[in-house]
Amino acid sequence: MIEVVKAPPFAAVQDLGWGNGRAWGLPPGGAMDPLLLAAANAAVGNDRGAAALEWALGPGALKFGRRALVCVLRGAELRVEGETMEEAIAQVPAGGTVEVIPGATQRFLYVAVRGGIAVPPMLGSRSTYLPGGFGGHEGRRLRTGDRLPLGDAGRRTDRGMARSPSAEGGDWGAPVPAESKPAADVVLRVTRGPQWDRFDAGARERLFSSAFKVSNASNRMGYRLTGPGIAPRETATLPSEAACPGAVQIPDGGEPIVLMPDGPTVGGYPKIAVVIRADLRLLAQCQPGRRVRFREVSLEEARGTLRAPDAGP
């Protein structure tokens, strides 16, 4: 059992989400930074898709009902019983309190506990779907006073809940890369979107030559970007069709919205490009005001980024 003794401004239970509900409107959901979730889980001996706490915007504190191995990734200060840890991983005594103080550069951090957060799975995932108010812990952000069940620390957690190992946010075999320097623009690789042809050469050129700023109006459903307008040739929307996390939608105003894991499964805005899966977490971690740029890659190159790191040439 974990008791939330001081809830941070934003925290919710997440695993790798769903991989079975797009046909009826359930987005893939799950961690905004699945690689970081996987790394935190691995550090405590969990399967990479075990449920953990996704945490943002400020400090908070948790009290552990039993001895527990905890990992907090990344860039946060971890205090156990008031003492700052030098490592991101710590053994917490029964009854011990853990404080987590996020750093400034990352938007989402993950608190993984050996055994995983054992909220009941819903539709095959322990993730919290905030727009629909279900999953995770009572379908909502954590509040002070919440109590969360922990899985059995003596056994490995069940293998993630994603239906396929490489379902959205799934098989992230690559090691956690070093953080890019905060000053540099974040470069996001994209493939051409299904409505690429609806944009003229000038709009395409602006997409790749401009820097865009992550707007304050960004959340788990989508990140709005401000920058030069990229209006399609015809402003008419199309009959709604499937969208996906990473899709760069262009509404009539011309400022892109990049869909995130809780974003709508269908939409009528033209999609000029799609951020490759390996890079979507880089955008997820951008604080408002951060500058991003797009770079085009081929579909083959995008798929190549998902291969296991030990695959030979």
Added chain:
Amino acid sequence: MSPRAAGGGRGDPGAILPLGEAAWTVVLGERVDAAIHERVTALAAAIEAERLPGVLEIVPAYAAVTVFFDPIGTDAEGLRERLAALARERMPGRNAFPPSSGPSGPLRPVHPAGARDGRPLLVIPVSYDGPDLDDVASRTGLSRDEVIRRHSAPEYRVYLLGFAPGFAYLGDLDPSLVLPRRSAPRTRIPAGSVAIAGEQTGVYPLATPGGWHLIGSTPLAMFDPAREPAVLLRVGDRVRFERIP
């Protein structure tokens, strides 16, 4: 890379467009149209029946079917070619519905055009007590009873599921009831609200924001994550509304 492999092909009927590195969208048309949608549901059923390796999810929409696949270990170009062949069989002017060659799908048999009677029919009980019913009546020039009668008369088609889990876009609405969305969307609409906008009607499955006109409510839970199945409708299903007190 070839322009074809790079994607971004024109959205002409029959085009196969990439939605990222792990999905293909098969375009069957460019408008909301029952005949196009009939091809959409037939193609989705055919893809499902083929049980193609690596295919994870199939999302039928108004005029396109999107197939999500596992980008690791799937022959993406081979899948694209198979999807193109299946789509070609369903283009107008072809023998649109050849005898089924594969095993029947796990979830839904392939129905030929016009055989919609075989699709599941859901009757949704409605109390026509929505806060916008009077407004709809005055804007359409109809009496409340006539609005109710015209809303509950047709057998609707599920064109699309989206916006929220289990939200079904149902068409086609009686032309006399067609109104634009509300100019001021509500920030919270109760689950179970029955609403209309444009040529469509639907039921809000969850409490969400929304801009449709609320004409009634149903006690039926259109979405329940603790129930199996969580949703009551699939794209292509038929729906009727039945007035209850």
